[in-house]
Amino acid sequence: MLSQETVITTHNLTKSFGDFTAxxxxxxxxxxxxxxxxxxxxxxxxxTAMRILCGLLSPTSGEATVAxxxxxxxxxxxxxxIGYMSQKFSLFEDLTVRENIEFFGGIYGLSRKELKEKGNDxxxxxxxxxxxxxxxxxxxxxxxxxxxFSTAILHQPKIVFLDxxxxxxxxxxxxxxxxxxxxxxxxxxxxxxTTHYMDEAEYCNRVSIMVDGSISALDTPNNLKHxxxxxxxxxxxxxxxxxxxxxx
Amino acid sequence: MAEVIIQNIxxxxxxxxxxxxxxxxFTVKSGELFGLIGADGAGKTSLFRILTTLLIPDSGKASVAxxxxxxxxxxxxxxxxxxxxxxxxxxxxxxxxxLNFFATVFGTTVExxxxxxxxxxxxxxxxxxxxxGQLSGGMKQKLALCCALIHEPKVLFLDxxxxxxxxxSRKEFWEMLGRLKxxxxxxxxxxxxxxxxxxxxxxxxxQNSKILDIDTLExxxxxxxxxxxxxxxxxxxxxLKDLRAYPNTISCFAFGQKHHLQLNSGENSLKSLLxxxxxxxxxxxxxxxxxxxxxxxFIKLMQDA
Numbered sequence: 001m002l003s004q005e006t007v008i009t010t011h012n013l014t015k016s017f018g019d020f021t022a023x024x025x026x027x028x029x030x031x032x033x034x035x036x037x038x039x040x041x042x043x044x045x046x047x048t049a050m051r052i053l054c055g056l057l058s059p060t061s062g063e064a065t066v067a068x069x070x071x072x073x074x075x076x077x078x079x080x081x082i083g084y085m086s087q088k089f090s091l092f093e094d095l096t097v098r099e100n101i102e103f104f105g106g107i108y109g110l111s112r113k114e115l116k117e118k119g120n121d122x123x124x125x126x127x128x129x130x131x132x133x134x135x136x137x138x139x140x141x142x143x144x145x146x147x148x149f150s151t152a153i154l155h156q157p158k159i160v161f162l163d164x165x166x167x168x169x170x171x172x173x174x175x176x177x178x179x180x181x182x183x184x185x186x187x188x189x190x191x192x193x194t195t196h197y198m199d200e201a202e203y204c205n206r207v208s209i210m211v212d213g214s215i216s217a218l219d220t221p222n223n224l225k226h227x228x229x230x231x232x233x234x235x236x237x238x239x240x241x242x243x244x245x246x247x248x
Numbered sequence: 249m250a251e252v253i254i255q256n257i258x259x260x261x262x263x264x265x266x267x268x269x270x271x272x273x274f275t276v277k278s279g280e281l282f283g284l285i286g287a288d289g290a291g292k293t294s295l296f297r298i299l300t301t302l303l304i305p306d307s308g309k310a311s312v313a314x315x316x317x318x319x320x321x322x323x324x325x326x327x328x329x330x331x332x333x334x335x336x337x338x339x340x341x342x343x344x345x346x347l348n349f350f351a352t353v354f355g356t357t358v359e360x361x362x363x364x365x366x367x368x369x370x371x372x373x374x375x376x377x378x379x380x381g382q383l384s385g386g387m388k389q390k391l392a393l394c395c396a397l398i399h400e401p402k403v404l405f406l407d408x409x410x411x412x413x414x415x416x417s418r419k420e421f422w423e424m425l426g427r428l429k430x431x432x433x434x435x436x437x438x439x440x441x442x443x444x445x446x447x448x449x450x451x452x453x454x455q456n457s458k459i460l461d462i463d464t465l466e467x468x469x470x471x472x473x474x475x476x477x478x479x480x481x482x483x484x485x486x487x488l489k490d491l492r493a494y495p496n497t498i499s500c501f502a503f504g505q506k507h508h509l510q511l512n513s514g515e516n517s518l519k520s521l522l523x524x525x526x527x528x529x530x531x532x533x534x535x536x537x538x539x540x541x542x543x544x545x546f547i548k549l550m551q552d553a
Contacts, residue, residue, distance in 0.1 A: 041414040042386050087412075138266075141288040167412055168440045170287035170455065171543045172550055175501045182485050196414050199504035203484075221505070233504070234415060241416040 005032040007159045007190045008053060013062035015048050022048040024213035025062060030159070035181060035191045037201050040210030041241040046194055047163070049210070053192070054161055055079045067158040080108070083152035083160035083189075087167045090148035093137030097128060100136055101151050108155035122150050142173030149180055159190040166197060178203055198234040209237060212246050251403055251434040252276035252299060257308035259294050268294035269305070270457040276436055276450075281429045283448030284438040285546075291457040292438040293333060296407045299436070300330045313402050326354070329401035331392045333408040333438075339381030343372055343391055346380050347398060354399035364431070365394045368424060386417055397428070404428065406437040410444065422447045442542045453546055460549040465542065472545045475513055477521075478506040478538045481530040490528045494521065501547060508544055 008030035015023040023045045030036045040046045051057040053066050055075030064071040067081040091100045101119045110118065123132045126146060136144060145165060153160050162181075166174045178200065181191055193204070201207050201221060208218040217224055217240055221233055228236045252275060259269040269291045276282040284292050297303035299312055301321035309316070315323045337346045347369075351358045362369075372390050375383070380391060389409060396404060406425075410418045422444065429435055437448070445451045445465045453460040453468070461468050475498075481487045484507070491500040491509050496517035498510040511517040518535075525533050540548070 041416055042412075043384055164412065168288035168408075170290075170440075170550065171442060171547050172501075173287070178502060179488075196412065196418075198415060199502075202504040203502065237415055238419075241414065244416075 006030065007032050007034075008036075008064070008066050008192070010053075010064040011062055013049070013052065013064045014060050015045075015052060015057065016060045021213050023052070023059070026210075026213075026215045028208060028215060028218055030190060030192060032158070032190055033185055033188060034206065035185055035193065035204045037204030037207035038192060038194045038210070039201060039207055039237060040194075041244055043246070044210040044241075044244070045213040046210055050161060050163060050192075050194070053078075054082060054084055081158050083155070083157040084163075085145075085148045085152040085160070085165055086163035087145075087165060088163075090144055091136045091151070094135060096133050096135055097123065097139070097147055098132045100147065101154065104151040105154045108157075110155060118154055122154065126150060142169045142176075145169060145173070145177060146180065149177065149184075153184055153189055156187070157189065159192060160184065162191065162193040164194055164196065166195060166200065174200075198232065198237055201233040201237075207233070209240050211240055211244050216240050216243070249278045250275040251278040251280070251313055252282075252436060253309075253311045254295070254299070255309045257295070257298060257305045257310055259291075259298065259303070259305050264306075267457045269298075271308070272454075272457075272459055273308075274452055274459065274462050276434060278434055279429070279432055280449045281425060281435045281447070282437070283445055283451040284436065284454055285440070285442060285445055285451050285542075286438070286454035287440050290454045292454060293407055295454075296330070296332075296405050296436075296438065300328055300405055301325060326399075327402045329396035329399070329404045331396045331404075331406045331409060333411065335388050335392060337380045337388070337392055337395060340379060342377050342379055343383070344376040346391060347394055350395040351398045356399050358398065361398055361400050364400055364428075365397050367427065368397075369394050385412065389413070389421070393424070401433065403434045403436065406435065408438050408440065410439055410441060418444070442546055445542045453549060455546075455550055455553065458553065460546070460553060469540060469542065469545055472540045472548060474540050474544065474548060475511050475517075476538050476540050476544060477509045477511065477518070478503070478536045479509050479521075479525075479534065480506045481525065481533045483530065486528075487525070487530060490525065490530070494524055496521070499547070499551070503543070508538070508540075510548075 006029045011027050012025040013023060014025050038046055052059050052071055055078035058072060066078045069077040098119060101122060102115050105115045123129060166177050185191055206220055207224060208215050224236045225231060228239050230236055255273050257269050257272045260267050286292055298305050298310060298317060301317050301324050312324050313327055317324060347358055368390050372387050410421055425435055450464050452462040479491060488502055488507055491497055491507055496512050496514055498512055500507055500509045521535060
């Protein structure tokens with residue numbers, strides 16, 4: 001599904017807080033249909049970079065566009081054309097599954113008719129017919145994560161940002177989650193994902209690794225392993241992240 | 249000698265409709281580094297809260313260092329250290345103030361037990377005037393561990409200390425635990441990361457409120473007799489779908505660079521696999537027999553449960 005169309009471009013993108021440079025002149029592109037792994041140690045600057053790309057934070061300098069929109073001037077348009085899910089905040093616990101789907105779909109501008117159709121379709125695909133009217137708070141985490149991902153792409157965004165989507169879930173659910181990611185890319189959605197599971201880095205088309213605010217490496221998992229002379233992504237990560245000088 | 253004894257513990261919530269722990273029994277030996285491994289919602293935190301006397305079980309008995317979790321709850325609170333999964337120190341006190349507070353509450357001083365926390369504390373000491381609420385995740389974790397250790401506990405309970413922590417910091421954290429164990433502290437630690445099983449003396453695998461197995465890692469792995477193969481080709485996602493559709497497949501899951509395929513024991517199940525994949529158009533196919541690792545085994549135990 002890879003094409004030459006780019007969905008994210010950044011050039012020397014920088015964000016400073018006072019005299020601390022959280023993101024230091026990062027330059028990269030993400031192609032349409034790609035699964036792009038965004039790795040780095042805690043405190044390397046991943047969250048800051050991701051917040052800029054989601055239109056939530058204005059950079060200090062440099063350039064970036066997401067889905068064709070400029071991060072300085074068109075951040076509201078960016079928010080409409082992306083999907084976002086994080087482990088920390090995904091769904092409203094005191095709304096039912098159906099209410100959450102309708103709420104998030106509604107926010108993304110789906111009509112009532114679309115909401116009904118897509119909502120029913122989604123509940124059926126997730127096999128949650130029985131749970132549709134239950135409060136999300138009463139469901140296991142793995143289910144929440146699946147619903148959360150599905151609502152994040154309900155409006156068929158160009159790109160979906162996933163911030164540690166599989167943290168804490170069981171090994172079967174973790175793999176089912178990646179099946180859903182593959183399905184999403186098959187339907188043309190670009191996936192930008194952070195994870196601390198190094199086996200999941202292997203599932204990405206390309207992986208970037210941030211160290212101390214900069215991108216230290218960016219390539220396919222195979223090329224990275226070759227470049228760093230190791231047989232696993234964990235090996236690549238350990239070699240790079242150990243060079244980090246700044247604390248968290 | 250058993251330091252932690254758990255006998256038929258059951259705990260439910262919401263008037264019995266939600267089961268957190270279902271007849272759980274096991275023991276942790278004195279001086280052991282024991283891992284409780286399972287996903288979010290498996291029941292790990294409920295068990296930790298019962299053992300630290302913060303929650304009363306519906307039924308069953310448990311003791312820590314010989315003290316009953318219900319009758320002797322005050323004694324237990326004096327001799328255990330507990331680091332909850334959610335950061336629970338005072339956000340509006342500084343690093344130094346939090347540590348002094350916990351030392352004082354336990355009737356000791358930071359100086360008295362400094363040796364025990366020194367190695368961890370020196371990493372955050374340069375920021376000791378900073379408010380706990382303003383610390384990064386890794387620094388909060390180190391401070392919480394110092395506060396849990398400052399009264400030199402006999403048993404240390406760490407609830408998911410490495411969740412959301414990157415692989416490098418996770419490694420460092422486990423190295424610290426190894427050194428605490430050498431000082432004779434019994435440590436019970438929970439984690440959703442299966443790969444941390446190899447760093448524990450023994451582990452309990454927990455899922456859906458039930459213990460799936462308890463043993464050393466080697467012991468658990470040796471019981472798993474799956475007919476398992478690592479398979480890869482040029483098109484991994486298509487390969488996953490094709491392997492799942494293969495008639496002799498019991499299960500197939502992605503494992504990083506390879507897919508792990510469990511075949512039935514039929515005579516031809518392996519023999520006809522390569523022709524099948526070639527016919528499906530796969531290139532650069534590799535099929536290797538492998539021994540199951542902890543994730544394979546956890547998945548199998550989940551499916552059997």
